Amino acid sequence: MKKYLKLSLLLLVVVLSCSKEIKESDSPAKINNQKQAITFGEAVNMLRSLASSSLQSRLQTLATVTTGINLAGQSYCVQNTNTSTPGIVFSTNGQSYHQATSIYLETKNVVNDIQGSGIAVNFPFKQGKNYTITLELSNVADEWDHEVASKSRWPSLQVQLTNTVLASINNCSVVTPPFILSGPDPIQTVLPTSETNVTTTKTLSFTPTQCYNYIRLSAIPNMTGKSKGVVIISKLFITEISGIQIDGPSSLSLNQQGTFTVGYNGFPIGSAFTWTVTGDLQIIGSAVGSSVNVKANSPYGGTIVIGLNGCELLATKTIAADFSQIQIVPQGNYNGQICGNKPTKKDIYSVALPAGATVKWVTEGCKISGSTTSANVSIYGDPLFEETEAKLIATITIPGNPPFEKSLTLQVVNCP
Incomplete structure (x- = not known):
């Protein structure tokens, strides 16, 4: 009797374990995230079926x-x-x-x-x-x-x-x-x-x-x-x-790499596409395949294009400019601080400007010595200002892009 009881308990544990495994592996979330790759021809047939069926209105949700x-x-x-x-x-x-x-x-x-x-x-x-x-x-x-x-x-x-x-x-x-x-x-x-x-x-x-x-x-x-x-x-x-689109990051910062694939309606397409890029983008590795690695050699972005069997522009993806790496950097000795009591003690800050870009410097709670439009700016404190913080603001204009601001908050201190 004890032997049969042990056997029954063992079978129950196995059944529960298998049931848990099936529920985890076959959950809708996992199934949707693991769609089987299809060919380009299969994707075209899916699009054609959509265009000729009662679901034609769904085409309007595409680009x-x-x-x-x-x-x-x-x-x-x-x-x-x-x-x-x-x-x-x-x-x-x-x-x-x-x-x-x-x-x-x-x-x-x-x-x-x-x-x-x-x-x-x-x-x-x-x-x-x-x-x-x-x-x-x-x-x-x-x-x-x-x-x-x-x-x-x-x-x-x-x-x-x-x-x-x-x-x-x-x-x-x-x-x-x-x-x-x-x-x-x-x-x-x-x-x-x-x-x-x-x-x-x-x-x-x-x-x-x-x-x-x-x-x-x-x-x-x-x-x-x-x-x-x-x-x-x-x-x-x-x-x-x-309906067919290039999937991957929408922007790449300077020297950043990204992997791009092709898909339709959530299905990855496994065909061997020919990849080309424009702007300051560079293909790293093979330019033929179902995916490609792309590097940004500047923050200006560009375009990624796929072709197949000599037919170009099957799909394109615009990589937006990314200027997040442009920051105001201290070049002097005070590193984020400014002498509020001694105007003679100046400090230098700079931004690394891409080719063709311009900058306009303004300050709050401190003053600028010299040019306000060069990549380097010299600032100093003024005893007339009583604030404990000052701000340095750079408005940067890059051709083909709207102006944007970078700012740095400085601590006003009394220097010996």
Whole structure:
């Protein structure tokens, strides 16, 4: 009986011990802090799923930048020479022209006379980000050869992210066949609006799996019957939503090092990124990997950038300037004290100024001898002041940063 009792007690201790271990190791806090690393491709798929689901509103909680594309032109025809400047609209085919702040894309389908037109915009689309394309447009269709221009005859608009677009060699007085977009690059089609000549807003979402340099818009005539139509684009906005981010310290002081990683929604991304830095930041060790060590060679900060497979600027992180190490330092014999009874006994204090910085010294309860704008300042006590404390204040201005103050409180003493 005693043998069985001992065995039962031993089993009870083991069960309680295992239960405690499971509770500690599987606690929500530990699980959340130990998310398994994912690949960059998996992170992109998660972002794409979010963009196409009922959780799309959560995208708005991420970092967003919206760019409005200027659709007004200096001439009637949409230009076809500047294809390399970001945000510039250029013609790709057919009769595309400006009218006020809108762009008109003409189409036609009459027997063997089939026409289309299109434009493109140079814009840096990055893999790992979501893009919302917002269009304000309308359709106009005319009766042709006694056939009624019903909705079924109105033109549609194709939208594609691509790297292969070329500018049209024609001007807008020369007609061309419609360019029906195809291939592996992402394409979406905007169908005609419910009523002719009524402006509506259309929203498209893209989460590219590679980097693209252009967005192309191609007006396609309806092929169900004779028609002559126009797609009018009155507004075009591109909103970039960044879900993938660089994690790490937001600032680095002089000679300080920090480790930076890449993550999405709390998940670390284990892909081998290419890291680059700007400013006075320096990469210590390898510049390729899932993480990087960065050192600040000055207090001015800079920018950290990641790329993958030749696509740069997937994510950036700004490292703020950190001037916490700039302090007022005594250079004389009194070290934090000042002779209140003997003005002839002066003491020197200094600040180490970064290149290009300036300083302005002021005092409370003591006086300055000589310059008030050099890195070193000479101060002395005055018997007329009866305070037991004095203060030395340095207002430092560093280019590109707001002025800030450093101060030092001094004890006023009687010197022999």
